[in-house]
Amino acid sequence: MRPGRAADPPPQARRPPAVAPVAPESAAPDAPDAPESAAPDAPVTAPVAAPVAADVDVRGLHHTFRPHGSREPVIALDGVDLHVPAGGFVSVVGPSGCGKSTLLRVLAGLLVPTGGTATVGGEDVRGRPGHVAYLPQRDLLLPWRRALANAVLGAELAGVPREEAQRRARPLFERFGLAGFERAWPWELSGGMRQRLALLRTFLLGAPVLVLDEPFAALDAITRRAMYAWLGEVWMDDRRTVLFVTHDVDEALTLADRVVVLSGRPGRVVTEVDVPMPRPRPATVVTEADVVERKRTLLEALGG
Amino acid sequence: MTRAETRGETPRAPRATSAPVPGAPLVAAQDRLAGSEPVAPPVVRGTVAGGTVVRARRSAGRHRARALLARWVPPLLLLAASIGAWELWVIVRRPPAYVLPSPGRIAAAAVDAAPGLPAHTATTLVEAVVGTAAGALAGVAVAVLIASVPLARRTVEPLLVASQTVPMIVLAPLLVLWFGLGLTPKIVVVALIGFFPVAVSTAGGLAGADPDLVDLVRSMGARPGQVLRVVRLPAAIPAFFAGLKIATAYAVAGAVVGEYVAGDRGLGIFITRSSNSFRVDRVFVAVIVIAALSALLYGLVGVAARRATPWLPPTTKERSR
């Protein structure tokens, strides 16, 4: 059962900025390092101002690509309904080419769908970027910026002073296993490091909704499990809404409250599975009988 | 679960400290930029044992010296052989000096003209540099206009191409008529020549920026001006320099064409006077100076291009070293 619109929190009067504004106390010139020195063990999320929770709601989403030339139009999404409650963590799995990235691009405001609605915190986001922190499927980094400058890109676009943005970013480099690589150029990083940097940048955006397109696809199994633990912890700390696309059923079951399965192209929701396991979840959670049962349901829905 | 465990310190540690892998290309990149790049070495370096870095750098230095030799020896040999053949030809066939002077005679003329040449060269150099700078500035401005305003692309682009079909020889006398006898008409000639390759190349670079990168910054709420500044302009820097190189290659010759029409100083004037008095040896001297100036400017633009794009990975050849 999905909560109806009436049960949702009332739409925000104004949408929260995509990037957290400068915290007033840290702007004080006399105590530039106060937050770190005062609480070295503060949660990782401390540098980012706590975002206002917002839900994601997609109704009857339909998108047809009409390529130039004589090629046939491609129906990527055909009536997708999806709800992520404020502070919820929903995973979307589905076969390659079923429209998962298309769905996320709509939510990021980059693609105006040919049908249906998409709202974040009650606000229409079709063709309006800036409402969510979006991590594209490719580990896109600006090649002409060093790692640290890439990480603070969002803050810089929002007008946060450079030093302030970098001060927030540095602790996360440690956390993401990127310490010492702050001044490296993107081509000097491994594929997994690039992906972690892109995720770090997305996280720093401080938007109330994270929309992640296969963020761990390029990571080895060990690093990946470490990132699950990290993401789970961070999510429990500040309960940002997360919509997470993956190919990996185990990944979805480890991380999400609910897993949504899309059919092959054109994408439709085939089934939804709740995952009410307690957190933090160890990596072995996928071997628990309850979870194995859910995995069977998901794999069957995926036609495996 | 303790914090250290959740961080996954243990599994990631080997990745972060196995620096020889990321470190090796870094050393190569650093050497590539040696002498031209004042940036502090990347922090990664600190994790490499000092000795390894020094040894790697020294061997890279030797490699560089050998590469330099390999690059310059063959063309210099070819040049020497050509000059020898030329000298021989003149000795055997004895053409009149006003048709083909011998290299030796040209060298003598160079010594002879040495006191007067620097002033002429300086004038031409100023025209070439100022003209190219002005042309490049205008080229970038038009490129940005074309890239940001669709209407401008449709209206300006065809005119741009059409403007290039007017030969400079036709235009130069008109420019003298409009701008007088001073430096201005020559600078305008050079600017007009340089404008086109810079505008076309830069416009291509701006338009060719990775659309996914554009989408990425748009998803962060970037305004069009910010997309231009953060993505399109940096993406277009290599293309801009490619255009600027072409502009520079033609700049000195363009200034000389401008001087042919009118003026009282410059290599073009020097050539006209020498040619009028049948001093073909002096004409050759001026031609050599023009070629050297062009090569020098071209090389400087190449250095500037590399300094402006420190983020570019070393070429495949350098990387496999």
Ligand SMILES: Nc1ncnc2c1ncn2[C@@H]1O[C@H](COP(=O)(O)OP(=O)(O)OP(=O)(O)O)[C@@H](O)[C@H]1O
């Ligand atoms: N810009 C585009 N123009 C035309 N067709 C497109 C475009 N983007 C995506 N498509 C098509 O839409 C369909 C869905 O693409 P999408 O990228 O959303 O799939 P996906 O589910 O993310 O796949 P994967 O798991 O492989 O990343 C595909 O058939 C693809 O060919």
Ligand SMILES: [Mg+2]
């Ligand atoms: Mg995809």
